[in-house]
Amino acid sequence: MLRSAAAAVMATRRITQETFDAVVRENIEEFDMKESEALKEAIEQFESQGVDLSNIVKAVPKVSSEENTEDQTHEVLQALESIKTAVASSSASVLEDLRVFTQQCSLGFAQRYLAAQKEAYPVILACCQRAAGEKEALSVALAALSALTDGQPDLLDVEGREFLMGALTAHQTDAALSCLCIRVVRHCCVKHENNRQDLVKAGVLPLLTASITRHIHHPEVVKEACVTLRVMTFDDDVRVPFGHAHEHAKMIVLEHNGLKVIVEAAKAHPENAAVLSELCGTLSRLAVRNEFCQDIVDLGGLKFMITLLADSLDCPVSCRIRESFSIVSCEHKPISCCCDASVFQELVKQVLSALKAIAGNDDVKDAIVNAGGAELIVMAMNRHMSNAQVCEQGSAALCVIALRKPNNCKVIVECGGALAALQAMKTHPAEVNVQKQSCMLLRNLVARTRDFSQLILEMGAEALISQALAAHRDCGDVGRAALRDLGCQVELRELWTGKKGSLSR
Template sequence: MVARQRITQESFDEAVQENITEFDMTPEEAVKSAVEEFEMQGADLTGIIKSADGGNIDSHPATLAVQRLTAAVGAACDAGSAEQTQSETDACQQLLQVLRSSDKETRAEAVTVAVKAGAVRALLSSHAVTQEAASAGRTCLALSVLPVLLISDGAQDDFAAAGGVETLAGLLDRWTGANLRPGSGDVIGAAAAAIEAAAAKHENSKCAFVDAGVHTRLIGAAVASRPPGGGEGVGGQHPPPPSALAAICNALRSFATADDLRPSTSRAFQNGRTIANAGALDAMYGILQRENDSDAAAWHPELVAAVCGAMRRIAVNDDTCTEFADLGGLAATMQAVRKGMGSAAVARSGFGLLRQLANSDAIKNTIVDQDGLELINTAVGAHIACAGPLEQALGLLASLMLRNPAVAERAVAAGCIDTALDAMRAAEAAGNRGFADSAVGAQWACMALRNMVARNPELRPAVLEKGAEPFLRRAKVAHPATCDDVGAAALRDLGFDDYLA
């Protein structure tokens, strides 16, 4: 998909003024005409202030809310009386209400205005974020505004320039380790969510967080959640709740994800190794183990999905994959996937982690030995119309069979031909109604069938007898962008000379 062109506020303002001066439109007509013109051009107007005043944001509700917050922050940090800290809290709540407008377009505009008005810096310097005496509730409120703001262009740069990394590192120090107290878990979760938002698609912030040791603080908080011998938690009576643990996992995942396209290189691989060496494997395994041991009422699928998503990014090399598997992480992941089969998020993240671990040939065989092929069959049947689980489950199947004839034989015996063809059948049934999901299922089914016979020509008759050829040819036509090459490769390895047709 081609990205929509982003325009600047200045360009929009110029178009509005031109409509007013050149075409004698009223301000309202000029704004409406400018919006229609840019939308016809396919421009992205997210965050653009659509008014005749344009870049003049002095009277905007978001600006007024930020001004009130800035004044309250100054007063609270100078004196810190109960009345002044309450004023800061009230101002923060008002800003959050402005930013959470029910209308999507108004909300995006408010976020843009708030960032321009200095909201990020005001929050980072607030009494609630910087002072030891701040209550957990006040701190969580201030932190909860940051992820809302950090989706806006320029907000992450404001965060970095205002010393956001150091500020949040200091905040974690005041609420973790020996400083655990009532509300610590909620504060840690809110801080982790803000950290993830600041690091997303921002390479410099990712590296700054890791260099500042923020990952070690987060890992320590995750380890503190594990009750030793059934106790309350390591180092105190206030371990992070499941939602906070999920936020910790998401932040760690962000540090090890190369999602910023601006720099020529990324430190994601190095960050992943650093995080793994800091104790993340034991922390993630401990969370999985506890979730697996819990009953259905106390099980948290969103946390399991977050753990698997983080581990997928942290397990960046063979040594890390092997260490996690030897620790018990492989078995725990497979158990979690079985337990959470009804959750698309758990299936997607769990199979994504298994797929990453399967980059080690030794682990591939272990997955198969632990009924991994049957697990794949079950997942495809359970999520036949969902792109995420389909991609990861069928991708794992293709990976297990890659250059592994013995596993290919076992896959055929386990019924994986039918599983791949079921995915292609579902893709055809969905047609244009679910093109993206259909294309994903068909693509990875093609790849699985190809790997099944690439080094096992004796398996060709079994695959063809199931009717694979027409499915492959139709997938090439229906989804040329994703299935033309892989479908042709499958037909070629099935013995067809006209595989390009």
């Protein structure tokens, strides 16, 4: 235990870029190594000491000018210096310098971090402010600001926030500029609760929903604004005791008609998997109240989610469900034909997550089952059994649909839901979330009726749950509860009774 703690402390050790570069230079000059060899040696040396190099540019500094061959620095800093020089002299080359800077920042977090350490933020923000009235210049400057702030939300200050709000307001009708402004907002809000709250107070939410409505046929704007709305509902900043995630979700729905905006946007992009994936993901974050779940159904959200799952399956059942729902004919081109496998699987995962979220409403549980949703979820799991996230979300969705609903449990078991969950446990033994969600589903299927216990046990449930218990500590409670409700012998540990001893010595 002590060794693990010491290793954890060592893993947090950091060095400066100057220290790293000095070691590389020493390897070249003192030990006569080639550049690639010197770089590799420096990396291995620091990593063996437990130093975190995630913020270090792992490259040999380049000569910045032919006149001064002694002056060596990294390319991102050369680009930053060129921007400063061009701005000071009002040179027309500033746009090209900004493009080079953006390209360098896009190479990785280390380049962005190094640039920020050398005061890049005020320089780039000044470029944005100077270019406010010129579309091309503003576009280039915003791209640079977006690249710099990616992963560095702490850079945003009051001046930057005021500029972003002003730019979003002034360029509402320009899809490209709106998209760039929104992307900067998103970068500045990920893992930064104060920025989220300040931007919400400044009025960013109506600007985001209005962007989706105004540019509904521009997929990039819709996707970017949708993701940014979702980020506003995150609670991912460990530096604050609690955030306003729930409050922001309610504001988006109640004050800015967010559910209708998102559902309408989904209808406008029936075959764009990337956009639909983000829209479903955002819907799942907004379903924070019982009535919101029902509102999503009433607005047609359940209908389009069932459509997406049905279109992902080329089989008679999916065609029957599409036709019975009066959605599209069987000749409709499946969305799975319009995108690559990874994008498609991400879409399926997000649809399942959204179904799980809205199934928090008991009436919606029944609506999903009546629409054939349970069958489609099971088929999606079977089709994408190799994808752990699809299996996890599929089991989670079925788990919520089955909760307190014996009739739904019957449908799930009859369409192969229990078997799919057990197959997911077999396929992904190392994925703790797959194991947990499958155990919870199996428990819910038998919690209010023991009719399916023997059938599920005959499928091999006891052995698989026991394996999950042995392999994953986090499966302890849900695994033992599943075994108990299946009628298996299980040891329920009583951790402390308050007897036979004292808390103090």
